[in-house]
Amino acid sequence: MLLNASGCLDALIAPDVARSLDAFVTKTVTPQPRDGNTPVRIAETDVGMLNSIGLANPGIDRFITRNLPQLAELGVPLWVSVGGFETDDYADICSRLDDHADVTVIELNVSCPNVEAPVESAAEIVSASRLATRKPLWAKLSPAVPDIGEVARAAQAAGADGLSLVNTIRGLKLDDRTLRPVLGPGHGGLSGPALKPVALAAVATCYRATQMPIVGMGGVQTGLDALELIAAGAQHVALGTVLFADPDAPARIRAELYAAAAARGWNAYEDAYAVAHEEPLSVQATLDERSSV
């Protein structure tokens, strides 16, 4: 299944792009409306991009009354990303969404980079949300923690149904003339190709730690990138920064993904699931594989 990463697509502005995905993930919704951070909010680096949007969103009240009915009309399964600053924030929003049949999955954005105790924090948020809703709960984790496998196990024990891996990691860009931060708030979240090896490692670690369903994301630009995440242990793949450069990316990456799987002798890309954890191929098999792709 191909999805978008939360915050990387507005389905109401670009419905055709949303319909080219298997599910649409909303921008993170918080209890109160948020304007977001002071501009400048985005900057390109040589290996990715930085953003400091600051969770701009209409707040849960307006989201439910205004956005949700319009999103439901798209006919695309809807994942709602939920954020907050206290554990209760998550639980409150989950309970508000619980009786809306249009919401397929709730993704808990538990990856606030300012949280000091990621294991306990993730467990508390997932536990509280679990009590507030019967909907499937996916925990979106930050890779910038000492042991993401431990956080994943805590989320699993607290009742999460799946994991979304990974959120951005903190980065800084300086103006090359003034040597001052380019972004309004100073630092931002790094995404794009620089994040791909980080995402692969996080997916592989969490797969080994939990065997849970995983949406892999981080630096996917091609179908082969997506296939690598699947091989590392992701059942699904989400597209982020690539959507900014190319709104047609879902169709292209889907075609490339099928082709990349077929080139390796698989009938379906699902056959690549978690193969990175199997015994290494022999040297000769590796050479044969290389010559055939």
Added chain:
Amino acid sequence: MRRERLSVVANEPVGPYTLLRVTCGGLDPGVPGQFFMLEAPGRLLPRPMSLCLAPRRELAFLIDEVGPGTAALCRLERGDTIHVLGPLGNGFDLDVERPLLVGGGIGIAPLPYLSEALGRPPAVLGFRSDRHAEAAELVPNAQACVEPTLVTELIPDGMDVLACGPAPMLDAVRALAPGAQLAWEAPMACGYGACYGCAVEIDGELKRLCVEGPVLRAA
């Protein structure tokens, strides 16, 4: 919203700027003031450029080389191809009685196409040097000035102002000509409302310039 791979026809110097001409393929040139996202070879993100001219079967963009993305665009050669997405955003309202085009620096970029659409109305343009002012040749019926003279000194009363230029110039135009149509710019990753990167304060709220603008009415 349509994205196509287009061929470069030419890259021509205009003073210190570069006029990038590409085949238009199946893309609509749109309304003056709308913009396109141009793939910058070797860079992760495309660059937003307002349409400068729409000669037959072509789209032309005036580019100021200010960083690695615009440098890559200025290095394109005839026959190279780039992906182009657009037209995007809201352009100028062409229903005006006494149009006056006001441009500053690279902000003159959308004015040649706008001038054609409005029947070549008068224009006033400001530049930082004589070399930059060579680009005034792209805008018909233009009066150009060079710093320290400011373009705002050339704006007569009673005109319907349509302006594009640096933010301080637009702020000054807004003070002189309430109701002016102002084309703003902001860094943007996507150009189609996905990234929320181009937020600007409009009526006390942060809104996406690519969705609400880039042309906004001065309050």
